[in-house]
Amino acid sequence: GAVVSQHPSWVICKSGTSVKIECRSLDxxxxxxxxxxxxxxxxxxxxxxxxxxxxxTYEQGVEKDKFxxxxxxxTLSTLTVTSAHPEDSSFYICSxxxxxxxxxxxxxxxxxxxxVL
Amino acid sequence: xxxxxxxxxxxxxxEAETVTLSCTYDTSESDYYLFxxxxxxxxxxxxxxxxxxxxxxxxxxxxxxxxxxxAAKSFSLKISDSQLGDAAMYFCATCKAAxxxxxxxxxxxxxxxx
Numbered sequence: 446g447a448v449v450s451q452h453p454s455w456v457i458c459k460s461g462t463s464v465k466i467e468c469r470s471l472d473x474x475x476x477x478x479x480x481x482x483x484x485x486x487x488x489x490x491x492x493x494x495x496x497x498x499x500x501x502t503y504e505q506g507v508e509k510d511k512f513x514x515x516x517x518x519x520t521l522s523t524l525t526v527t528s529a530h531p532e533d534s535s536f537y538i539c540s541x542x543x544x545x546x547x548x549x550x551x552x553x554x555x556x557x558x559x560x561v562l
Numbered sequence: 563x564x565x566x567x568x569x570x571x572x573x574x575x576x577e578a579e580t581v582t583l584s585c586t587y588d589t590s591e592s593d594y595y596l597f598x599x600x601x602x603x604x605x606x607x608x609x610x611x612x613x614x615x616x617x618x619x620x621x622x623x624x625x626x627x628x629x630x631x632x633a634a635k636s637f638s639l640k641i642s643d644s645q646l647g648d649a650a651m652y653f654c655a656t657c658k659a660a661x662x663x664x665x666x667x668x669x670x671x672x673x674x675x676x
Contacts, residue, residue, distance in 0.1 A: 549662070
């Protein structure tokens with residue numbers, strides 16, 4: 446149990462385009478999903494928290510119009526990087542909570558490497 | 563606000579030996595949770611062990627165990643009988659309640675020498 450998938454695992458795009466990353470909980474209903482960004486050799490930085498059917502809560506300094514988050518169902522959240530620029534290149538990771546009996550434990554997806562040219 | 567500090571950027575251990583990773587945290591919450599996550603070169607974050615702060619008994623998971631000192635706000639991880647596959651970044655983290663955001667430490671890189 447507690448499998449979280451992300452798609453795509455790799456994406457290369459041109460500057461100015463938008464990129465959508467999907468995060469799915471495969472074998473449990475995720476009450477809450479989180480989106481992180483990780484730079485090389487650094488820790489994870491939380492970008493936003495999303496609950497199914499409600500607006501995401503963004504961390505200070507994260508542009509909500511730049512990083513659009515949609516949590517339309519209990520198994521799917523999406524992160525859209527709008528008008529991507531080279532500085533948005535990073536490793537993006539999602540996580541999900543809600544597995545019965547482990548409510549507070551976050552299970553992580555494998556991550557998405559984004560390279561903006 | 564919660565903070566997590568991992569004072570060891572890198573630790574090296576001989577295969578089959580034991581290594582202990584330190585973690586200290588600060589929180590004003592009375593009820594919270596503590597975690598160790600492993601991030602191997604694939605960058606997949608893997609839950610190693612978790613501890614509920616209200617439980618006095620230290621959590622164990624096979625070769626992984628913690629030393630939870632609540633008063634000192636310390637949560638160290640011991641890896642026994644180290645294996646090559648244990649080589650990874652290890653992150654200590656805490657959250658205040660179910661569904662709440664995690665606060666991570668800066669990580670400790672573990673190198674395992676054959």
